[in-house]
Amino acid sequence: MPVRPTLDDDQRRARLARRHRLAPGTAADRAEQVVDDLVAVHGTDPATVFLAVAARLTAPGTADTERALYADGTVLRRHGMRKTLFVVPADLAPALYASTTAKAAAAERTRLLKDFAASGRDAAWTAAAEAAVLDALSGAPDGLTGSQLGELVPQLRESIDYGVGTSYQAAQPVGMRLLRLLGMEGAMVRRRPLGGWTSSRHRWVPGPPVPAAPSAAERAAAQAELAARWLASYGPATEDDLAWWTGWGRREVRAALAACAVTEVELADGGTGFALPDDLDPLPTPAPWAALLPALDPTAMGWKHRDWYLSPEHRPELVDRSGNLGPTVWWNGRVIGGWAQRPDGEVVFDLLADPGHEARRAVTAKAETLRTTLDDTRVTPRFRTPLERRLAA
Template identity: 50%
Template sequence: MHRISDEQRRIRLGRRHLLAPSVRADSPVAVADAVVALHATDASTVFLSACARLGEPSVAAVERSLYKDVALVRLLSMRRTLFAVSAELAPYVDASTARAIAVKERRTLIDHLTDDVNGLDERWLAEAEEAALAALATRGSATGSQLSADVPALRTKITVFPGKKYETVQGVASRVIRVLAADGRIRRDRPRGSWTSSQFHWTASEPWPALPAAEARAELARHWLLSYGPATEADLKWWTGWTLGDVRKALAAVGAEEVGLDEGTGYVAPGDMAPEPTVEPWAALLPALDPSAMGWGDRGFHLSADHRTALFDRSGNVGPTVWWNGQIIGGWAQRTDGNIVWRLLTDPGGEAAATIEAEASRLSGWVGEARITPRFRTPLERELTA
């Protein structure tokens, strides 16, 4: 069996994830396609991940891709997480993953509505959705609060998990908006504040064309292997949230080839076994939830187990990380005065320290007056900002 070393995997990561300066991209869409999908749970991550990989970092370019050209779109998809993907790849993400999640989201909401204590039904939900869409058509773009003001049904309160110790009363507006977005009937428009804000306006959208789920999974697996391969079945299962059966069928459908890894058997896209050309030494300051840290279940080839406690929260979310030549060697944060600070958890040498300093200066330069606080805070990030 052909073997691919951990060192070769790190070289692939630097080149294919556009992290070395010589391979940086010229558009946010090219960045998203290079890593398949940008994590979008935290609004700032999309911008930080994209600009770290752009030859010319530009908030305006990312905003244009998201809101004017709609060349990047947000989908609730892999692992029930919000991602930003290119409009070209979006139908495959939708059919392979997002469709099933949307069905579950709607079913869960209907179960809550139809509980005896709430006394609502599917017809009520359908009418509330149509009223919300009509209000949105009139406004063109609206916040959830504006839609609630226009549609009385959206001001309804429901009791969730009645009789349980975690019983709670919720407004229904955010739940209705969530299922409309999951179905592709509305999408997030510009935020109320700056690019770091997660309080979005909403605007009308059209559902993605229906594709066979198995074919879509195979196509998504092919893209993922080209970006993250070699990788294991377990890695793909973790990243997608698919069943092991669906993972194996997708790998077989795409013709994935087995290779030997330091930790066992992995897979690459067909014909993708040749050594990757080396790139120049590189450093990167990547944000919380960046794809290069969250792309595999097993990160042993680029992350020391000793560093995990400092850099991840208890739910497995990675914080801001410092990279050197394909390995995570520390973490960074932005303090309230705007300063970018970092701590290295291993000594990479003088060349690395100087390159990291330059990359921190580059980050500080384009971030400007914006202030970044990750949604999922990690021990080292908290320590650096204390």
């Protein structure tokens, strides 16, 4: 039996540093380069997108991400993996939709129609409400917020009873459900928000024509494309990692890996990892590096199995109850602490292990750069962790 190549934790950290543009000399000039290399940047918390990109630019700031998102449209906000909102390269959007979003949106539409029908609103009522929303948007070239749409489309202000007879029964606004569905399907898309770059009050505009539901073959091809893009940035990785990141079923993950002609590799813990066949040569260890990355940063959230860069003993401080990572401090490919912004704007950090004088000096310099980037903006993560709460106070 042939011996599997070995890619140990040092190699994984070397790849992470270089491919996620965190090692010295790898910073990007433009936001598109960062988003392309990260494949997808969590967009649930608007601040994540801007701070994740800024941490990897030669001239840290938020203006270039605003340009890419709102002026040039070279990166797009789309629902994708695990039904979560991401910012992705524009050229990846079709594969994202065919591989992941279309199936999730179809399931969401089925649930919405069922819930609306249970409240006395049949499919015709829902179709009329959708048409009213899109008609309102067609007459607003600068876009409309959800609140503004509610003023123009009275159906959105109605509510339904969700989970009747269960412990989680609650009233849900029609607008919340319907606008989310139309956003998932791509019938309407988010544009520049009201307020600054941390605002989630986005203006909606009509989207491009919604593509037809992909065939099984089209879905499989798109999944292979997305898996290959992800492995090029995050490999080697396990089957579990890809299943967690994409939200696909195990059979879909295995088919996508087979379509990529991946090579099995031995990981440091003895487990089986997968890498693209032309990605087996070792990379040199980068020069020492530090980074302050935001909550939900794609590097911190890139894998299900994280022991090779996040010590299990640090997780209670840095991870919330749902498994979301808060703001993290990195040194040479490992998470060594967390950071927060205080009400007066100061960026403070706490190191959970002593990394030495060189690391402390580098982390302090990164904190000062981040403070300059934030300027007068105040950032509070949407998903807060114990360490972040304590530091912010």
